[in-house]
Every structure is written in structure tokens, then in C-alpha cells.
Amino acid sequence: MLKLIERLGPIAENAASDTLTLPFELRIRGRLKADSDSGQALGLFLDRGPVLRDGEGLKAESGEVVRIRAAIEPVVTARVSAGLPLARLAYHLGNRHVQLALGEDEKGSWVRFPPDHVLEELAALLGAELEHHNATFDPEPGAYNQVGGGHSHGHSHSHGHGDDHDHTHNHEHSQEHSQEHSQEHEHEHHHHHAH
Structure with missing residues (x-):
């Protein structure tokens, strides 16, 4: 069995030796046993993270790369x-x-x-036309997952880097802090982390 352990983020089709087509409910799970599209046994051993998207690569312990494909499945499209x-x-x-x-x-x-009946009723109430059909379901990634290239590069970051990231993030939300204030803040922040 090929043990897939690392998320590579979006990769080119020719960068993978095999593909794995999964419906949405299986693309939200980090641990899973499945057969690849060419029939080889795969095991996913990933940290919990964002949903696997169509075109993302997963790397095996042995170095092989498998590309995820979103399966065609029942969906509701609201317009x-x-x-x-x-x-x-x-x-x-x-x-x-x-x-x-x-x-x-x-x-x-x-x-x-x-x-989902509840969502369908809500969408209809808001004036949407609903179409029930089969298509891929590739949800919008969370905005925070995209900061700095998403979680796929998480392993290479040093901790200090991560802290800066969070810090600058808080500042985006609180612009009332003056510049000097944010420098003091930066100081406290690192100080605080040193303990």
C-alpha cells in the first residue's frame, strides 16, 4: 500500500504517477484507505487540514506523487x-x-x-433557481488557508515565522493601532513568546 503523507498543494497533471478520484465527503478526511484510479491500494495519513481540492498532489513516503481528482457527484447549483x-x-x-x-x-x-433540504429551502426563499444535477464539488477554500500559500508549505516554516504571521494578521483587523504602538506591540509579542 502506498502511504500518502504530505500535501503538495496544486500540481500539474504530468507531475503525478497516478490519480485518485474522490467525492467531497472523502476529500474532507485526512485518513482514508482507497484504491487509486489505476487500482493501486492507497492509504492517506494527512494532518487535518483544508478539504483536498481537484488537482492537488499528495506525496507518498516512498516519494511517489498522486493527484486528487474531484468526483462527479450529486450537487445542487443555485443561481x-x-x-x-x-x-x-x-x-x-x-x-x-x-x-x-x-x-x-x-x-x-x-x-x-x-x-440538503434546509439549504435548498433557504436558497429558494432568497430567490435562487435550483438545479439538481451531477458535477464536481470543489468548495471555496477558507481565506486564511491561502495566506502564505496555504497549509501545504506549513512544514518548512520555522516557528518564529508563524508567530509573525499571526501578528501581522491581528494588525490588519485593528488599524486603530498607531505605527509606534505596533512596534511596542511587536516587542511585547516576541517577549511573550520567549517564555
Whole structure:
């Protein structure tokens, strides 16, 4: 069995020796046994992290690389006019803490989620047209996962680096801090971590 232990993030198709097609519910699990698309036995042993997305690579202990493919599965695609109605739809659905995929095509923008009566009713109430069909479900990654290239590079970061990251992050949210204040703050912050 090939033991897949490291997330590589998005990779090119020709960078992998094999592919593994999984539905969304299996792409949210870090530990899993499955057969690759060519039939070889795989075991995923990953740290908990963001959902595996279509096109991401996983590296095996032995160095082989397998590329994840999102399976075609039942989904609900909700369409509503662009602008505020779409923002409102995404906001209210997102408030339910479900994973949502967002996209656009020649017919306009859409929000997609796994079939769920509560969400379907909510979307209909917000004026969306719902289409039940089969497609890939590749949800929007969390914004914080994308900072610094996502979690895939997490292993190479030193701790100090991570701390700076969090720190600058807090500052984005509290701009009322003056510049000098943030320097003092930086000082306290590192001091605090030294203990």
C-alpha cells in the first residue's frame, strides 16, 4: 500500500504517477484507505487540514506523487442575479457553516452545495433557481488557508515565522493601532513568546 503523507498543494497533471478520484465527503478526511484510479491500494495519513481540492498532489513516503481528482457527484447549483442577491445568497448559506463552491459560467454566477433540504429551502426563499444535477464539488477554500500559500508549505516554516504571521494578521483587523504602538506591540509579542 502506498502511504500518502504530505500535501503538495496544486500540481500539474504530468507531475503525478497516478490519480485518485474522490467525492467531497472523502476529500474532507485526512485518513482514508482507497484504491487509486489505476487500482493501486492507497492509504492517506494527512494532518487535518483544508478539504483536498481537484488537482492537488499528495506525496507518498516512498516519494511517489498522486493527484486528487474531484468526483462527479450529486450537487445542487443555485443561481440568482449577480450583485446583492448573489452576495446575500452566499452570505446566508455560508452562515450555516457548510462548504460552498462558488463559480460562474456562461449562464452567470452560481453557488453550489451538496443536496440538503434546509439549504435548498433557504436558497429558494432568497430567490435562487435550483438545479439538481451531477458535477464536481470543489468548495471555496477558507481565506486564511491561502495566506502564505496555504497549509501545504506549513512544514518548512520555522516557528518564529508563524508567530509573525499571526501578528501581522491581528494588525490588519485593528488599524486603530498607531505605527509606534505596533512596534511596542511587536516587542511585547516576541517577549511573550520567549517564555
